[in-house]
Amino acid sequence: MIVTDLRVTPVAIADPPLRSAFGLHAPFALRTIVELDTDEGITGLGETYGGAAPLAAFAAVRPLVVGRDPYDLTPLRLDIERRGAERADGWAWEARRFGPAALFSALEVACLDAIGKATGRRVCDLLGGAARERIDFAAYLFFKHAGDDPWGEVLSPDAIVEEARTMRDRYGYRSLKLKGGVLDPDLEVQSILCLREAFGSDVPLRLDPNAAWSLATAHRVAARLAGALEYLEDPVPGIDGMSAVAAQAPMPLATNMCVTAFDHLPEAIAKRAVAIVLSDHHMWGGMRATVELGRICRAFGLGLSMHSNSHLGISLAAMTHVAAAVPELTFACDTHYPWQTEEVIAGGKLAIEDGAVRVPSGPGLGVELDRDALGALHERYLRAGITVRDDASEMRKVDPSWRQHVGDW
Amino acid sequence: MIVTDLRVTPVAIADPPLRSAFGLHAPFALRTIVELDTDEGITGLGETYGGAAPLAAFAAVRPLVVGRDPYDLTPLRLDIERRGAERADGWAWEARRFGPAALFSALEVACLDAIGKATGRRVCDLLGGAARERIDFAAYLFFKHAGDDPWGEVLSPDAIVEEARTMRDRYGYRSLKLKGGVLDPDLEVQSILCLREAFGSDVPLRLDPNAAWSLATAHRVAARLAGALEYLEDPVPGIDGMSAVAAQAPMPLATNMCVTAFDHLPEAIAKRAVAIVLSDHHMWGGMRATVELGRICRAFGLGLSMHSNSHLGISLAAMTHVAAAVPELTFACDTHYPWQTEEVIAGGKLAIEDGAVRVPSGPGLGVELDRDALGALHERYLRAGITVRDDASEMRKVDPSWRQHVGDW
Numbered sequence: 001m002i003v004t005d006l007r008v009t010p011v012a013i014a015d016p017p018l019r020s021a022f023g024l025h026a027p028f029a030l031r032t033i034v035e036l037d038t039d040e041g042i043t044g045l046g047e048t049y050g051g052a053a054p055l056a057a058f059a060a061v062r063p064l065v066v067g068r069d070p071y072d073l074t075p076l077r078l079d080i081e082r083r084g085a086e087r088a089d090g091w092a093w094e095a096r097r098f099g100p101a102a103l104f105s106a107l108e109v110a111c112l113d114a115i116g117k118a119t120g121r122r123v124c125d126l127l128g129g130a131a132r133e134r135i136d137f138a139a140y141l142f143f144k145h146a147g148d149d150p151w152g153e154v155l156s157p158d159a160i161v162e163e164a165r166t167m168r169d170r171y172g173y174r175s176l177k178l179k180g181g182v183l184d185p186d187l188e189v190q191s192i193l194c195l196r197e198a199f200g201s202d203v204p205l206r207l208d209p210n211a212a213w214s215l216a217t218a219h220r221v222a223a224r225l226a227g228a229l230e231y232l233e234d235p236v237p238g239i240d241g242m243s244a245v246a247a248q249a250p251m252p253l254a255t256n257m258c259v260t261a262f263d264h265l266p267e268a269i270a271k272r273a274v275a276i277v278l279s280d281h282h283m284w285g286g287m288r289a290t291v292e293l294g295r296i297c298r299a300f301g302l303g304l305s306m307h308s309n310s311h312l313g314i315s316l317a318a319m320t321h322v323a324a325a326v327p328e329l330t331f332a333c334d335t336h337y338p339w340q341t342e343e344v345i346a347g348g349k350l351a352i353e354d355g356a357v358r359v360p361s362g363p364g365l366g367v368e369l370d371r372d373a374l375g376a377l378h379e380r381y382l383r384a385g386i387t388v389r390d391d392a393s394e395m396r397k398v399d400p401s402w403r404q405h406v407g408d409w
Numbered sequence: 410m411i412v413t414d415l416r417v418t419p420v421a422i423a424d425p426p427l428r429s430a431f432g433l434h435a436p437f438a439l440r441t442i443v444e445l446d447t448d449e450g451i452t453g454l455g456e457t458y459g460g461a462a463p464l465a466a467f468a469a470v471r472p473l474v475v476g477r478d479p480y481d482l483t484p485l486r487l488d489i490e491r492r493g494a495e496r497a498d499g500w501a502w503e504a505r506r507f508g509p510a511a512l513f514s515a516l517e518v519a520c521l522d523a524i525g526k527a528t529g530r531r532v533c534d535l536l537g538g539a540a541r542e543r544i545d546f547a548a549y550l551f552f553k554h555a556g557d558d559p560w561g562e563v564l565s566p567d568a569i570v571e572e573a574r575t576m577r578d579r580y581g582y583r584s585l586k587l588k589g590g591v592l593d594p595d596l597e598v599q600s601i602l603c604l605r606e607a608f609g610s611d612v613p614l615r616l617d618p619n620a621a622w623s624l625a626t627a628h629r630v631a632a633r634l635a636g637a638l639e640y641l642e643d644p645v646p647g648i649d650g651m652s653a654v655a656a657q658a659p660m661p662l663a664t665n666m667c668v669t670a671f672d673h674l675p676e677a678i679a680k681r682a683v684a685i686v687l688s689d690h691h692m693w694g695g696m697r698a699t700v701e702l703g704r705i706c707r708a709f710g711l712g713l714s715m716h717s718n719s720h721l722g723i724s725l726a727a728m729t730h731v732a733a734a735v736p737e738l739t740f741a742c743d744t745h746y747p748w749q750t751e752e753v754i755a756g757g758k759l760a761i762e763d764g765a766v767r768v769p770s771g772p773g774l775g776v777e778l779d780r781d782a783l784g785a786l787h788e789r790y791l792r793a794g795i796t797v798r799d800d801a802s803e804m805r806k807v808d809p810s811w812r813q814h815v816g817d818w
Contacts, residue, residue, distance in 0.1 A: 071530060072538035078736055119528050121480060128697055129481035262708035270679070288537055288700075295701040296708070299671035327487055 001118060003111075005037040006065045008058045010050055011377035012384040013342045015310055017145040019155075021181025021210035021405060023395030024145065028384045029310035033344055033374060034058075036110040038070065044114030045365060047314035047344075048106035048282055052387040053097035061103060070111035073288070077104045097388070101261060101285035108286035109318050109365070116364030123318070123365050127291055127325035134356040135323040136332040138175035138206065139167040140308065140339070141195075143182040145398065149341075155183065157191040161198045167338070173355035174203060175230070175332040181209030185217050185409060189224050196228050204230035204332070211237040211257050212405035215244055222249035230331070231276050231305075234258065237407040242273040252276055256307035260284070262293070269300050276303035276331065279322075282315070283307070287322045294328035306333035313337075313345035316357065317365040320350075324359045344377060346370045410527060412520075414446040415474045417467045419459055420786035421793040422751045424719055426554040428564075430590030430619035430814060432804030433554065437793045438719035442753055442783060443467075445519040447479065453523030454774060456723035456753075457515035457691055461796035462506035470512060479520035482697070486513045506797070510670060510694035517695035518727050518774070525773030532727070532774050536700055536734035543765040544732040545741040547615065548573060548582035549717065549748070550604075552591040554807065558750075564592065566600040570607045576747070582764035583612060584639070584741040590618030594626050594818060598633050605637050613639035613741070620646040620666050621814035624653055631658035639740070640685050640714075643667065646816040651682040661685055665716035669693070671702070678709050685712035685740065688731075691724070692716070696731045703737035715742035722746075722754035725766065726774040729759075733768045753786060755779045 012028035019025075030050025037043050048054055064079045077100075084100035112123045124130045141164050146153040154163050164176050176195055180188040188207065195205055211234045213221065218235035222245060225232070233254040235245050246253045252275035259268045259277055261284065268274055277297060281290045297304045306323060316337050323329050332355065343349050345367040350357055360366025395402045421437035428434075439459025446452050457463055473488045486509075493509035521532045533539045550573055555562040563572050573585055585604055589597040597616060604614055620643045622630065627644035631654060634641070642663040644654050655662045661684035668677045668686055670693065677683055686706060690699045706713045715732060725746050732738050741764065752758050754776040759766055769775025804811045 069534075069538075071534040074537040074540050074734060074736060076538070078540060125478075125480040128483040129478075129485070131483050131487060262704065266678075266709050269675070289704070291697075292701045292704040295671065295698070296705055299705070300675050325483060327483060 001070055001114070002039045003036050003066050003068050003070060004039050006058065006062050007035040007037070008055060009033045009035070009374060009378050010055060010381045011344065011374065012050070012381040012386065013310070013312065013340050013377055016149040016151060016339055017147040018142040018179070018339065019144055019182040020142070020179050020391065021212040023391030023393070023402065023404065024398060025310070025391060026386060026389070026394045028380065028386055029340065030381065030386060030389060031312055032106070033314065033369070034106050034110045035369070036065070036070065036107070036114055038114050038118070040118055042114050042117045044070065044110035044112070044117070045314050045367065045369060046106045046110035046113065047312055047318070048102060049098060049309070051389065054103070054106070057098045057103045065107060070114045073108050073111055076107065077285070080104045102282060105282055105284070105286040105289070108288065109281070112287060113364035120363050122359065122361070122363065123287070123321040124324040124359055127287055127322065130324040130359055131327040132324055133359050135320045135359065136174065136356050137335045137352060138177040138332040139164060139171065139173035139355075140334055140336055141167065141176055141178045142339070143179065157187060157194040160191045161194050164195055164199070168199070171338060171352040171355060175206070175355070176203055177206040177208060177334060180207050181212035181405065181409070185209070185213060185221055189221055192225055192228055206230050206233055206254070208233035210234055211407060212409045214408055215241060217409055218245045219248055222251065226250040233278070239264070239268050239271055239273045241407060243271040246272055246274065252303065254278055254303075254305060256280065265296060269302075274302070276305055278305045278307040278334070279326070279329065280307040281318060281322050282309070287318065287325070290322045291326055294326040298328045303331060304328045305331035308334040308336050310336045310340055312340065313343050313350050313367055314365065316350050317360055317367045320357045320359050321365060342373070342377060344370055344374045410479055410523070411448045412445050412475050412477050412479060413448050415467065415471050416444040416446070417464060418442045418444070418783060418787050419464060419790045420753065420783065421459070421790040421795065422719070422721065422749050422786055425558040425560060425748055426556040427551040427588070427748065428553055428591040429551070429588050429800065430621040432800030432802070432811065432813065433807060434719070434800060435795060435798070435803045437789065437795055438749065439790065439795060439798060440721055441515070442723065442778070443515050443519045444778070445474070445479065445516070445523055447523050447527075449527055451523050451526045453479065453519035453521070453526070454723050454776065454778060455515045455519035455522065456721055456727070457511060458507060458718070460798065463512070463515070466507045466512045474516060479523045482517055482520055485516065486694070489513045511691060514691055514693070514695040514698070517697065518690070521696060522773035529772050531768065531770070531772065532696070532730040533733040533768055536696055536731065539733040539768055540736035541733055542768050544729045544768065545583065545765050546744045546761060547584035547586040547741040548576040548580065548764075549743055549745055550576065550585055550587045551748070552588070566596060566603040569600045570603050573604055573608070577608070580747060580761040580764060584615070584764070585612055586615040586617060586743060589616045590621035590814065590818070594618070594622060594630055598630055601634055601637055615639050615642055615663070617642035619643055620816060621818045623817055624650060626818055627654045628657055631660065635659040642687070648673070648677050648680055648682045650816065652680040655681055655683065661712065663687055663714060665689065674705060683711070685714055687714045687716035687743070688735070688738065689716040690727060690731050691718070696727065696734070699731045700735055703735040707737045712740060713737045714740035717743040717745050719745045719749055721749065722752050722759050722776055723774065725759050726769055726776045729766050729768050730774060751782070751786060753779055753783045
């Protein structure tokens with residue numbers, strides 16, 4: 001089997017005005033849809049980060065991909081890493097936002113989808129087989145502004161409980177994650193305590209202020225939330241900061257910010273900075289890399305959860321397959337999926353029931369493109385004129401005095 | 410695809426009287442040949458350790474294997490680990506010699522061979538693709554007694570140089586490994602210096618006394634061999650001992666004794682006990698596990714080489730495929746293969762040319778069974794009456810006063 005064409009289509013999908021420590025989600029989130037055609041008439045699908053950087057990176061490595069056997073993934077990865085190290089063809093500055101790990105990951109997913117379709121096997125089977133058939137996800141609770149969506153403004157503890165109630169009713173979630181770093185830390189503490197009171201101790205809670213807090217705030221919040229959190233995610237920036245918080249916090253710390261690549265693991269482990277790593281195949285170098293991360297976490301006694309960005313159904317299918325194949329992934333995964341009402345896959349959005357997504361049963365990822373939907377969302381991308389995510393600028397349109405907290409709240 | 414039968418055949422293969430710190434190789438080395446039949450008429454092959462322990466372990470897990478899809482490897486591994494933890498069915502004591510990692514590995518190899526044959530792909534491709542097509546091996550030099558072989562007695566520095574010369578002439582090896590822990594440490598130092606003089610500094614040398622030495626001896630040998638060794642393997646027992654030697658030794662230390670499982674890595678890394686890990690898919694839980702070990706070594710800055718036991722061509726093919734798929738495996742691998750003149754694969758022994766083995770090009774492992782040869786070697790097993798390797802007893806037949814040095818030479 002040989003790759004005959006690599007097609008990448010940027011799309012813009014409607015996104016509600018969600019808040020985080022980085023600012024405010026713009027009306028459109030950007031994604032890139034990857035299609036790898038093969039000489040067997042099979043097309044493999046992938047989905048990754050959006051905007052100008054991935055487009056430039058895909059263009060730079062196109063000659064490494066077309067003409068290659070989709071099974072030859074490790075050689076492709078090594079070639080991309082070398083190319084990234086050389087930083088040729090104007091890829092240099094783009095690589096800051098979309099480096100070799102992310103680039104290879106998107107191509108690996110599409111290759112594995114093609115292999116699965118060619119052999120009649122699911123991607124999770126190609127990764128070693130499914131340790132589970134239903135993947136638990138956590139409700140991803142956001143503070144938000146009122147917008148063109150049915151959720152209304154959510155900027156108080158009471159409103160977040162209401163949002164959680166609707167999420168639970170609609171999707172059956174059995175874990176709740178609150179995106180923090182938005183309100184005053186004391187209000188976020190109060191939000192967690194209100195969630196605990198509303199849903200009881202059987203519903204694990206998580207809080208993620210995206211490293212907005214100071215050490216003093218993190219220590220205070222951690223002490224106040226003793227017994228209330230399954231884990232506290234990225235309270236402060238950096239491995240040293242996390243290590244200092246971890247030494248006193250009564251709950252485990254998790255991260256998708258200070259450990260985002262294999263190279264970060266040795267220092268984080270030596271300094272006992274985190275107890276739980278949030279995997280993300282888009283960021284960590286692919287699906288096999290995530291299986292390998294699982295092995296490392298098991299060997300070093302770390303827990304494993306999963307991070308999410310705004311995404312569509314191809315990414316959800318890939319997340320589901322990889323989560324099935326990684327036995328160490330015992331925490332419910334994050335997903336923004338219900339916040340995005342649009343879709344590029346045929347048949348509409350994948351179902352979340354009882355807080356879980358079933359691993360698709362078809363070959364490969366088990367999803368197919370809806371070309372009309374893809375075309376419409378690509379048109380939207382061309383019209384929207386956004387080529388890079390910038391939540392801070394979006395936030396300043398609403399509140400010109402807003403500034404991002406990074407370890408100083 | 411479903412596994413319809415699991416057949417395991419113990420064999421005994423002629424082995425020369427090779428010496429090591431453990432004693433003397435018996436006239437026969439034991440191996441087990443694994444055959445997994447499937448409902449598609451395809452049979453997957455594997456090879457692993459020999460004797461009674463593997464046979465008992467395979468029998469204990471047979472119900473976990475037959476009826477399963479060969480793609481469902483991670484679930485099989487988890488089931489075997491659970492079964493090993495329960496230690497049911499008399500497997501308890503056998504597991505000391507042949508635990509879940511070794512057992513799963515043998516089954517994984519056979520499943521991957523079956524998948525490769527079913528899909529027309531090489532096993533290395535199923536592991537992510539080949540980073541290299543020729544796998545470098547090191548000549549495995551042994552002190553030995555005279556026996557029913559053309560090598561004669563080799564118990565001096567001059568004789569080992571002669572053995573190395575023949576090995577180089579015959580197989581083109583470009584690295585040399587000396588199995589030590591046999592002669593007085595000073596004679597082994599002299600052997601290395603003679604090899605260096607005979608072959609020059611372009612030929613990397615290694616010395617492996619299998620943890621026979623004391624700390625004092627290890628320090629003295631390491632100092633005397635400064636600049637002469639690519640690495641020094643297992644000079645002393647245990648992670649703490651290795652750590653003490655590593656702190657002073659001018660060359661990197663390697664191990665296949667104090668780090669033989671993922672669980673050993675955290676302590677070894679924290680104590681900087683070794684610079685190079687010797688992988689072995691038979692021991693480390695399989696081929697995918699070895700790929701994962703490669704990722705760990707890369708992340709933690711460890712080198713990766715490969716360990717060997719006496720083995721046949723199915724194991725060599727598997728070692729070659731996994732070495733092809735692990736880019737981090739940059740050191741020439743160990744193999745006893747030329748010491749075993751018998752074979753169970755059709756077409757006779759795989760070729761070692763220019764010190765390297767080409768990854769077999771056929772589907773799966775790329776080797777097939779010679780059933781007549783298998784039958785003959787199985788008959789030999791039944792006649793030989795050996796069910797466990799015991800180099801110490803074999804040595805005492807020759808020298809009743811011999812005792813094994815463990816960290817005290």
